[in-house]
Amino acid sequence: MAKWGEGDPRWIVEERPDATNVNNWHWTEKNATPWSKERFQQLFLDFKIAQNDMDCVVEAVDKCNGEATVNNRKGKLIFFYEWELVLKWSGCMLKNSALSHKGKLTIPNLSEENDLNEVEITVTIDESNDESETLKRFMYNVGRELIRKQLGVYIKELKEEYSKNLILPKKGADGSDADNSDANNLKNAAQKSKLPATGASTVASKAVGKSGNNSVGCKLDVRTLSMTEEFHCNANDLYNALTKADMLTAFTRAPAKVDAVRGGEFVLYGGNVLGKFEELVPEKKIQQSWRLKNWSSGHYSNVIIELDETASSTMMTLTQTGIPASEYDAMRTNWYRYYWHSIKQTFGFGASIADAL
Structure with missing residues (x-):
């Protein structure tokens, strides 16, 4: 202290x-x-x-x-x-x-x-x-x-x-x-x-939480988040949006540093979101060690994003473990607001071609 x-x-x-x-x-x-x-x-x-x-x-x-x-x-x-x-x-x-x-x-x-x-x-x-x-x-x-x-x-x-x-x-x-x-x-x-880059830098910007004050060795109360979202695009396009620096920059509206290989690091939203890729299966799966900059030192959550392409869309399932309990609700809201909603708005993945006609 x-x-x-x-x-x-x-x-x-x-x-x-x-x-x-x-x-x-x-x-x-x-x-x-x-x-x-x-x-x-x-x-x-x-x-x-x-x-x-x-x-x-x-x-x-x-x-x-x-x-x-x-x-x-x-x-x-x-x-x-x-x-x-x-x-x-x-x-x-x-x-x-x-x-x-x-x-x-x-x-x-x-x-x-x-x-x-x-x-x-x-x-x-x-x-x-x-x-x-x-x-x-x-x-x-x-x-x-x-x-x-x-x-x-x-x-x-x-x-x-x-x-x-x-x-x-x-x-x-x-x-x-x-x-x-x-x-x-x-x-x-x-x-x-557009949403300012400094504002968009809070995929879970409330996640300062009480956990940030825990000393090493203290038990951390964490939660698991699961959510599913439909995107009207093929799995390859959605996979690229989540791993390609230019596409991440486009929907986050802030410079993105991304090395999309196993063990490669990523830095998003002005440095407020960071981590590394643990596993990458093109068009199928992305696994990351994921944290906010203001979380307690050394604490990472585990994010698994799975993609399932259907005849007319791609279903995305996210599972995130290790979320500080006090920040669970904010995390769900901000994944939707600053990732899924923004991706749909930026790339037009929110409506199928049939719906647009």
Whole structure:
């Protein structure tokens, strides 16, 4: 144990008078999901879209599935949101008739992965006729851009309002320093639609845990994680995504060092994930000694990834043993978020060709 005044200053509690999140080093998170759902309802309640003799209105949110979180990791703000929205709309042509036509606007994937102008919005109508088709074209050509502006309001408020107080002032610093830090981080976040490399460096970034304080010889409480995920690609493509440096760099959005041979080492997410390959069977199996940089010295988990190619997809099964017990839930979430979801988004492995037609 380090003597007083020695050791890594990140862990000296006295660094902040209230002993809370020293130097903003630890992962802190706010759940923005309930707030987001309520804000979507407010933004799209009786939202009018009119021009010349076209009079349309988004009446309400019919469906809202997803989640949103705001995180602080080492003084950096990370925004994660992923939403599927369905909006009900109606409209009429004032000069021709007073008949009202109804339809829906579907937003299948509003997320930090896409710029606003790339967000897909489909327009449908309940009954097709000359008037309704004209209104549908109007909503497609004019309405979609106004909908995107409303979505931009949501994203702006999420980043500029909901993330307040996540970054705390250090010892001797007043609130203005924290405000400046918030402002700088928010500015950086607004300039990047992709997950920052420093943020993506947490495949299980909460996994500091109590285990990091155990001395040599102490029993470590560990858990085993198993998960299965389907990818719409062949096994060779998925195998390459998990072993080739260029493909790992692409979906992690950070430089990757990979020596994909038995005994070869890998370093991902800015050095926060590291280990070595224990066994490699192309298109079938990848076994790794895997750890986070901030785990207790010398502690590795064992990761086995098995691939099973079917007629239309590849089933991936992951088994990870030796996870610190306190970090089990975070590990499951972050494997999905920063590996499987990101691979599907980056390489298009999330939907089959048949689904896309």
